[in-house]
Amino acid sequence: MNQLTAWGKSIQFLLGLQNQDETLPDVKEIQIPIRNGNLRADWYTPKTKSLGTIVTINGLAPLGNRDPRFIIVNKSLSKLGYTVISPFFEEICDYKISLRNIDDIKDSILYISGKKEISPTGKVSIFAPSFSGSLSLIAASDKQIAERINTLCAIGAFTNVDDIIGNLFANQNLDEYGRMILLLNFLPLSIGENKSLFKAIKLAILDNYYKYKNNLLEPHYSKMKKADRDFFENLKYDSAFRMKHWEIILKKGGKNRNLLTALSVTNYIHSLNLPILLIHGTTDDVVPANESLLLHQKLVALGVECKLCITSLISHGDTGFSFKTLLEVPKLISSFSFFFLKAYDR
Template identity: 25%
Template sequence: MDIAIAKRRIVPDWPGALALLFTHQRNLGDRIPLTVSHAGRPIDLYCPRGHERGTVVFVHGMSSRGREDPRVRSLAWALAATGRRVVVPEIPSIRRLTIRVDQPREVQAVLETIAADPALVPAGRFALMAVSFSGVFALRAVCSKALGGRVNAACLIGGYFDIDTVISFLINSNRSDPYGRLLIARSYFTDIEPRGEAFHHHLDRCIECSTANQPGWSLRELLDPAEPQQQQLYQLLSEPAERQAFCRQVMAAFDDDWADYRAPQEFGERRTPVFLLHGRGDRVIPAGESRRLARQLAEQGVPCHLCVTRLLEHGDSAISLYRLQELYRLLAGFAWFLGSCREPQTPRPAAAA
């Protein structure tokens, strides 16, 4: 599905989109970028060859490798191939695979610090790219007074519109990826309702197996029913009644301590173009979330382009070119995003007679 809405004229950057996708297929995730220290935080810089055509700040998703994740690096190098400087800051709390009360403020502060440094953002304006749950930080930055006027475009890959729907899917649906349910559990029982060391030890074991994507693994095989802590964790994550009760607890947290993880519903006068890219079979954040967000943006007159594709899954950068029937649509989406990154042209004054 593709939806494109724009009041501002956006000229697609087709050469840039082609360069991005072809570079992406080279799988440059092992190529090491330049790393600098900025306010005590490591930041990776991906510098294009030749003339720079702008800056993209990339907020990584919940991956144990953070900014060093090969998927992040592969996409960042692909963006650099379009002439953009790419800035990827390390966000330790996201890298630790946790949701925390202070995380939204932390990410906003990092983005503000980067935007204020001409050594990182020479033109003073930049595009934002964010993956998965980090998409909400990009939306909040676009809507903020501090950054809203400096963000010229945003790209959300696998983002969400309604956190309640996502949480219900992750916890209650048997179709969802257990990885998401496990991360929610660890964050909740760390930040909201702390549990003992043994409980977290067993929960971390489950997360490690899920992250490694070991074939045939299951919670029942990992958690011993004869041991009370392990059996309690198994029931919490597996039994329908326990899962529903846990879901209600988590939703209450998003109404209170975690309220800043709710996506903004009102964009005011902001007309920052937003590109929404989502894997059709995403089992962490369903593709319907990007569809709903696209409708919300359209209703408020925000330029947006939605592409739901079979060419990638959640957080996955392995775009399969053999599915040529979807390739054009993906190219069109990135061409639109790269075109929206350009600064609006100011009409030249009429020449004096």
């Protein structure tokens, strides 16, 4: 594939993302063995000879690989001529943030790249938005995994997890969906177990995602103890209250501290050595675009082949690119052409 062809693929991809058809096509469902069981995955087969294999890693959303927006992405990549494997990462889809997330991504890459009928060359490329973009970067810092990857596209990824959590807790104007997911995972480190409270947080997240008319939270909320309801309201609306608990979490040592350290891409930068595309929305209300800018600067300084695109055409970790201003479209085309050129299996 030459540069001109890659530009054409990029234009075709961006046009494909404008398609509103969220119907799941006729895909083959396969099982991917991981160290903790199996993951189901959708296998999109192109109509022409495959240009290469792309593994798409879903973000923190309950529908995962079958989120309507992600189906459109997978179909668009397949229509370009790429084989697409899109696993359903159960832990990530259940809003569970842990080191297992990284292991599941690694195991998936090893299995998919090792199947000749899926990846004849033994290599894949990675397309991952949001939280999963950062997890994929961490997974790719493992030399054994990096050897199986042609290139990696991370959309709206973070560099330092401490900064992101602190920012979301402190700034009331930022995205509540992301904040509640972080509270669900890290607040137990401050207050311990409280089934009623954490159920309320989980239901609030699901209501935010599905946009239910009759929400799931209300029936449970009405039965909660007053103390738990007050605590929940403080979590939603009082940034000082949240920050007090974040400070408690940061003071914790042992496994708690190790998890936060292990989730920061910053700590793996020196082990990253493969072509990387970073895309970030200027108005991202979960992870500031400065995170990708900082990561790009560090990677380039280390001699890593890395391309950065900061654009107003997307929000946080989004996979739907709006053409609301044509001035930025050429930059997006150039960026994705970098990814498609590197993803091409020669």
